Amino acid sequence: MSGPIIRVENLHKCYGKVEVLKGIDLAVSRGEVVCIIGPSGSGKSTLLRCINRLETCDRGRVLIDGQEISAAGEVELNRLRSQVGMVFQRFHLFPHLTVTENITLAPRQVRKLPPEQAAALAGDLLQKVGLADKAEQYPSRLSGGQQQRVAIARALAMAPKIMLFDEPTSALDPELVGEVLQVMRDLAREGMTMLVVTHEMGFAREVAHRVLFIDQGTILEAGPPAQIFDRPANPRTREFLRKVL
Ligand code: ADP
Ligand code: MG
Numbered sequence: 001m002s003g004p005i006i007r008v009e010n011l012h013k014c015y016g017k018v019e020v021l022k023g024i025d026l027a028v029s030r031g032e033v034v035c036i037i038g039p040s041g042s043g044k045s046t047l048l049r050c051i052n053r054l055e056t057c058d059r060g061r062v063l064i065d066g067q068e069i070s071a072a073g074e075v076e077l078n079r080l081r082s083q084v085g086m087v088f089q090r091f092h093l094f095p096h097l098t099v100t101e102n103i104t105l106a107p108r109q110v111r112k113l114p115p116e117q118a119a120a121l122a123g124d125l126l127q128k129v130g131l132a133d134k135a136e137q138y139p140s141r142l143s144g145g146q147q148q149r150v151a152i153a154r155a156l157a158m159a160p161k162i163m164l165f166d167e168p169t170s171a172l173d174p175e176l177v178g179e180v181l182q183v184m185r186d187l188a189r190e191g192m193t194m195l196v197v198t199h200e201m202g203f204a205r206e207v208a209h210r211v212l213f214i215d216q217g218t219i220l221e222a223g224p225p226a227q228i229f230d231r232p233a234n235p236r237t238r239e240f241l242r243k244v245l
Contacts, residue, residue, distance in 0.1 A: 012059035022217040031191040035204035038214035044197045048164045052084040085155030089167040091147040093139040100135045103154045125153035145176030165196040213237045
């Protein structure tokens with residue numbers, strides 16, 4: 001199929017009287033990596049949550065591969081949501097399930113994948129994230145970086161078309177950040193479409209095709225990393241980058 005794999009049109013979101021997204025327009029191509037930067041409270045998480053409809057929007061639309069997730073009924077919503085993997089700042093693994101059980105839960109329950117196939121899938125994904133030896137461990141026995149890599153494997157288990165990352169390394173000790181970014185870098189190289197909220201400017205500069213600067217619910221500036229980081233046009237982008245770089 002042609003056309004953008006994510007299309008966001010005039011997206012508005014309010015919490016009470018506070019409008020946190022003020023008309024977001026965004027089209028993401030297949031295989032594109034878009035990094036979203038911006039101050040705390042600017043609406044970055046809300047935007048990701050509207051894209052997989054963990055939040056409903058008040059105005060506008062979100063289309064996944066041409067189909068409107070923002071207005072989908074329950075059956076359609078589940079189908080569309082399974083095309084969108086999400087990784088959170090805190091890993092949200094199930095503590096009472098092993099690594100393999102965490103990864104295979106959705107494919108087994110939703111896709112009715114037989115146990116042997118599910119185990120093989122988990123094995124492949126653990127290989128991919130460099131944790132083949134942790135299949136039978138419980139999350140509490142793993143470092144934060146390892147848990148986040150399991151969370152990425154779990155998101156990939158449903159074979160999503162798109163991966164959303166919401167500050168995936170912000171809760172990690174500094175020495176564990178690199179191993180998670182490496183897995184994300186590999187995914188990007190394989191052609192996964194990725195939308196990544198991050199404060200890792202080095203990663204954004206290296207991996208992103210496009211960087212968006214969001215402030216107060218608006219995309220203030222967007223462009224290739226070299227443009228945003230080296231020649232930001234908007235004074236607020238410049239001020240933000242001065243603080244974080
Ligand atoms: P960011 O991810 O950029 O830090 P968020 O999208 O989390 O920003 O939040 C944007 C604004 O919306 C903030 O002011 C935040 O306090 C508010 N907000 C986020 N989630 C909720 C919620 N569930 N209820 C009320 N306000 C919220
Ligand atoms: Mg956030």
